[in-house]
Amino acid sequence: MMNLFKDARDYQIICLGLFLVLGICLRDWTLQINSILLIIITCLVTQIILSSFLKFNSEFININIPKKQGFYLNNLLDFSGVKSALITGLGLSLLLRANSSNILMLAGFLAISSKFIFNYHQKHFFNPANFGIIITIFLTKSAWVSPGQWGSDWWYLLLFICAGAMVLNKVGRWETSAIFLSVFIALEGIYNYYLGWNFEVLTHQLTSGSLLVFTFFMLTDPRSIPNAKNSRILWAIAIAFLSFILKEVFYINSGIFLALFMMSPLTILLDLIWKENRFRWQKINVMS
Amino acid sequence: MKKYLIIIACFLTFLFCFQPSALAFCGFYVAKADSKLYNQASQVILARNGEKTVLTMANDYQGNVKDFALIVPVPVPIKEDQVNVGNPKILERLDAFSAPRLVEYFDSDPCQPIGYMDALPSAARSNEMSQGRIQEKNQSFGVTVESKFTVGEYDILILSAKESNGLEKWLIREGYNIPKGASELLQPYIKQQMKFFVAKVNLTELAKSDFQSLRPLMIAYESPKFMLPIRLGMVNSQKEQDLIVYLLSSKGETELTNYRTVKVPSDVDIPEFVQQEFSGFYKSMFSRSHEKEGRKVAFLEYAWNMANCDPCSAEPLNPDELRQAGVFWQNSPYDNNLFITRLHIRYDKAHFPEDLKFQNTANQQLFQGRYVIRRPFRGKISCDAGKNYPQQVRQRQQKEAQTLANLTNWKLIDIEKRINFLETQTENTPWWRKLWQ
Structure with a gap:
């Protein structure tokens, strides 16, 4: 049991899975179980194939393949990224909607592939689920996200925050969420005050489940966000501003996702400015 | 205040009353609903493609027409040729086409097992809503009249204002009776640079026309904002109001982005006697669902491609009717790219703090409110x-x-x-x- 929770990704998987179950059972989302399975399988298969291919390739180049071991599947396949791929699959299932499973599978495939295509010094700079969502929406025109699907019940807010905080404590990237959320809330608050809407309008806008899933489970992916704390602070502020502008000036409903997508390449720049060792999921395991 | 202005409304503020219509399904009437299903209801059509929107506000105003006034915040300035009066029949048609329906199946003689054919559907009906109205009036200072024109039986003013107190005073001076608290609600729209569409009835024009009642007002505009202001209509009303929105899109279902959209209970078998009081049944069921969901969700009553229906509670609208409903993107009658979403929103001040915001999605999933009675073989x-x-x-x-x-x-x-x-x-x-x- 203790072993299970040493990896922060286990928390994420459990939380996202729980949200999915809650959404399906209590929020009457019209999600089909087989679509969810297909997304997850696509993510996993893509991850395993691509990372195995990379592994094979690099070993081949290094010529230090212990040939004697023979070509056993275990040697050939790389399962190390399976948990991350599962998180991506769950995240996509929670947020993305489409008419057909094919589109959802495409999103899963694109999401995982982006990790291998868009990387700089072996670090991918797009959040995979975010990349899958944005590209699928703009490319196919038959996928969408439903920001209203959670409703605005406080109960969910609390649940999200608790679960999110738990994950973040484990990962050590909580400041990204905290800063993004505070800046975004502040901007919305000021704008609402300027417009003269009352406080209820603000709270109604902010008690959106999608915003919280985004803040706590997408924005904090330690692998694709800037390595140094300073960069992350700056980065989170930039995303909050852009989200606000996309939402209030351009009336884009899912502006937060687009903002993250647009800001992602900035990670490279920020990492060059503030150097820091990059995050490894295994770190926690190694230390403990 | 002789005038009996009602609320300041924005769209919603202005209609009321739902009259259920009896719909024929496959040629039969099974039951007729009573004539007042909801006490207060508005009907709105929003036809949108890209950033172009045609908004139709239906209006079944029952009071003295000289007292009628309507104020609607609009995102962009509106010119004369962007406004039109619509055909009230179109709303009835849309309502009939999309209303929740009762269908009837007959058990066959169990001793003649020739096949349990899904029996003859017979009938359906529905409830519907029609419209109501409300109205408003307004006036004040520091207000610019951007344009002023008459369309059909309406005198239209397009106003912009610098601040809400000014607008309020202007409206009052011009004889509009504004409820207290209105200025507070007007302010956010002014700050967002929205204009105010103000309509009054031109009695001379009305006398000239053959129409007995006020026709729907239609406004065509282009704006990235896809919303329906409902807050103004709640200024002086604590009561719940019913709103039926027909959303026409070329892509698929339209949903709310800032409230949950929930499907009404559907496809359930209910006792035979409900046929006699289908509207009563639907009303109770809707109220119960509304309460169960905490009074803060929008209900989806219908989501379907307009090219067909099954069962049909009314004939699909023909291209000309669709055009009159504001569908501007269909060039050929064979175009098959029209999707209708019917949302039923029962809102009040406490549970709907924000105006309604929508998004068109590609969702092609079909849904209808459908209730089934099965007649036993007797x-x-x-x-x-x-x-x-x-x-x-x-x-x-x-x-x-x-x-x-x-x-x-x-x-x-x-x-x-x-x-x-x-x-x-x-x-x-x-x-x-x-x-x-």
Whole structure:
């Protein structure tokens, strides 16, 4: 049991899975179980194939393949990224909607592939689920996200925050969420005050489940966000501003996702400015 | 204040009353709904493609027309040729086409197992809504009249204002009766640079026209904002108001982005007697669902491609009718890219703090509010195969009663009293009787 929770990704998987179950059972989302399975399988298969291919390739180049071991599947396949791929699959299932499973599978495939295509010094700079969502929406025109699907019940807010905080404590990237959320809330608050809407309008806008899933489970992916704390602070502020502008000036409903997508390449720049060792999921395991 | 202005409304503020219409389904009327399903209801059509929107506000204003006034915040300045008066029949048609429906199936004789053909659907009906109205009036200072024109029986003013107190005073000076608190609500729209569309009835024009009642107002505009202001309509009303929005899109279902959209209970078997009071049933069921969801969600009553329907509660709208409903992107009658979403929103001040914001999605999933009554076979059953039929029917009827009680919160005892349970005479038939036959 203790072993299970040493990896922060286990928390994420459990939380996202729980949200999915809650959404399906209590929020009457019209999600089909087989679509969810297909997304997850696509993510996993893509991850395993691509990372195995990379592994094979690099070993081949290094010529230090212990040939004697023979070509056993275990040697050939790389399962190390399976948990991350599962998180991506769950995240996509929670947020993305489409008419057909094919589109959802495409999103899963694109999401995982982006990790291998868009990387700089072996670090991918797009959040995979975010990349899958944005590209699928703009490319196919038959996928969408439903920001209203959670409703605005406080109960969910609390649940999200608790679960999110738990994950973040484990990962050590909580400041990204905290800063993004505070800046975004502040901007919305000021704008609402300027417009003269009352406080209820603000709270109604902010008690959106999608915003919280985004803040706590997408924005904090330690692998694709800037390595140094300073960069992350700056980065989170930039995303909050852009989200606000996309939402209030351009009336884009899912502006937060687009903002993250647009800001992602900035990670490279920020990492060059503030150097820091990059995050490894295994770190926690190694230390403990 | 002789004028009996009602609320300041924005769109919503202005209509009321729902009149259920009786719809024919496949050629039959089964029941007719009563004439007032909801006390206060507005009907709005939003046809949108890209950033182009045609908004139709239907209006069944019952008061003295000289008192009628309507104020709607609009995202962009509106010129004369962007405004039109619509055909009230179109709303009735859309309503009929999309209304929740009652369908009826007949059990076949269990002794003639030629096939349990899904029986003849017979009938349906529905409820509907029609419109109501409300109205408003306004006036004040520091206000720019951007344009002023007459369209059909309406005098239209497009106003922009620098600040809400000014607008309020201007409106009052011009004879509009504004409820207290209006200025506070007007302010956010002014700050967002929105304009105010103000309509009054031109009595001379009205006298000239053949129309007895006020026709719907239609506005065409282009803006990335896809919203419907409902807050203004709640200024002086604590009561819940019903709003039916028909959303026409070329892509698929339209949903709310800032409230949950929930499907009304559908595809349930209910007792036969509901046919006589379908509108009462629907009303109770809707209220119950509304309460169960905490009074803060929008209900999806219909989502369908306009090219077909199954079962049809009314003929699909023809291209000309669609054009009159604001559909501007269909060039050929064979275009098959029109999707209708019917949302039923019962809102009040406390549970709907924000105006409604929408998004068009590509969602092609079909949905309709559909309620089924199954008529038992009441003829003589003369075979072994039919032996268990009466019991099965009784069980089914019990279940239907329970379903109805759950959906509407009606008392189970009362429901059972009204059900014509099938006699289960088989048990009383002595076993030897058949032997001697």
